[in-house]
Each structure stands twice: as C-alpha cells, then as structure tokens.
C-alpha cells in the first residue's frame with residue numbers, strides 16, 4: 001500500500017551499510033519510522049529530502065508486515081538556518097523529540113504538525129525569544145496529548161485570579177493565594193497566568209502572539225518544563241544537550 005503524505009523528519013539514524021531509518025511526523029499517519037533504502041549514498045535522489053528537519057512531500061510504501069519505506073520524497077522546506085546555530089539546532093531537536101513522544105501514531109497528526117513547523121520557523125527566523133518558543137511548544141503539545149493544565153481558576157475555591165497564583169507541576173492544578181498550602185507549588189504573577197491561559201486556550205494561529213518580561217518568561221519556562229517532565233516521566237537527552245548549550 002502506498003501512502004502520500006507531507007511530513008517532517010524528526011530523527012535519523014544509519015542502519016546497515018547503505019540505508020537510513022528516519023522518524024517522520026506525518027500529516028496523515030502521525031509519527032512513523034521509515035527506511036530510506038540507499039539513503040547513505042549521496043547520489044540517491046531522496047537523500048536531501050529525507051534529512052533531519054526536512055519537510056517533504058512523501059510517497060511511503062507500507063508492507064504487509066507494517067514496515068514503511070520511503071519511495072519518493074520531494075522537499076517543501078528545509079530549515080537550513082537551524083543547522084548553522086547549535087543552540088537553535090539543539091532546541092529544534094528537543095522539540096522534535098517531544099513530538100515523537102507525544103504525537104499520535106498511525107493516525108492523523110492534527111495540530112502537532114503545524115505546531116512543530118511554526119516553532120521551527122520562528123526559531124529559524126529568530127522571530128521570538130527562544131524560551132518563549134520552547135514553553136509554548138511544551139505546553140501546547142501537552143494540551144494536544146490530553147494533559148491540559150487546569151487554568152480556569154483555583155482548584156479549591158474557583159477564584160479566577162489573585163495577586164499571585166500557585167501551580168502544581170505534578171498535577172497541572174492551580175491554587176489562589178488563600179488556598180495554596182504545599183511548599184512545592186510554583187508562584188506565578190498575573191502575567192504568567194495570562195500567558196499560560198493564552199497558550200493552552202487560544203486558536204492555534206495565535207499561540208505565539210504574546211510577550212512577557214524576562215523574569216516572568218523565566219517562570220513560565222521553568223513551569224512548562226517541570227510540568228512536561230512530570231507528565232512524561234522521562235528524561236530527554238536532547239533537552240540535556242540544549243541546556244548544556246545555553247549554560248555556556
């Protein structure tokens with residue numbers, strides 16, 4: 001069976017002497033792994049269009065044993081500038097790994113695909129603060145995967161806002177000034193609460209359209225990352241690498 005779909009390559013590895021195995025976030029089939037026969041031969045016509053972070057129009061053969069092979073790939077967009085900046089590239093690889101972890105398999109990718117593409121685009125044109133891109137992508141992907149935090153109001157009394165609100169990065173619940181008790185809760189000012197509501201509840205085309213002062217962005221960034229790591233309950237090598245790069 002041949003499937004025609006758009007997709008972005010989110011991981012690549014060599015296999016055997018000649019071939020490559022790529023992980024692709026596709027529009028029609030979510031995350032798939034597919035072999036590129038002869039994909040290590042520079043003369044192969046599909047090499048450049050199946051490289052890491054390449055967004056391509058793909059023709060994919062699925063065998064009876066559910067193994068995918070790339071028959072043909074035509075590149076639509078190559079995020080070339082990301083390869084020239086190690087910090088941008090390391091974040092792109094982390095966001096790709098997140099998609100690989102959270103996006104559907106064997107069913108349509110839905111908003112995951114435009115979200116990853118928009119994030120990579122903003123990163124490549126340096127259109128937004130890098131930590132804002134990271135936080136938006138983390139939180140929105142969690143929402144898409146069914147882990148939307150409870151941001152409507154205080155978990156206990158329902159208050160919509162108080163001077164500070166307090167977020168539980170283990171459960172995704174929020175508490176007001178009066179009701180917060182646990183020391184581990186993260187304090188957020190009104191700007192951070194607004195930003196989190198904006199990221200989780202806005203139309204997909206608007207989620208990156210906000211700004212925060214550096215201190216508040218730092219809080220948002222810490223909260224989204226901690227919530228993501230708690231929910232996924234795993235370590236991401238690409239995140240560790242990104243942090244190594246940004247701490248230099």
Ligand SMILES: [Zn+2]
Nearest residue numbers: 154157176179
């Ligand atoms: Zn309350």
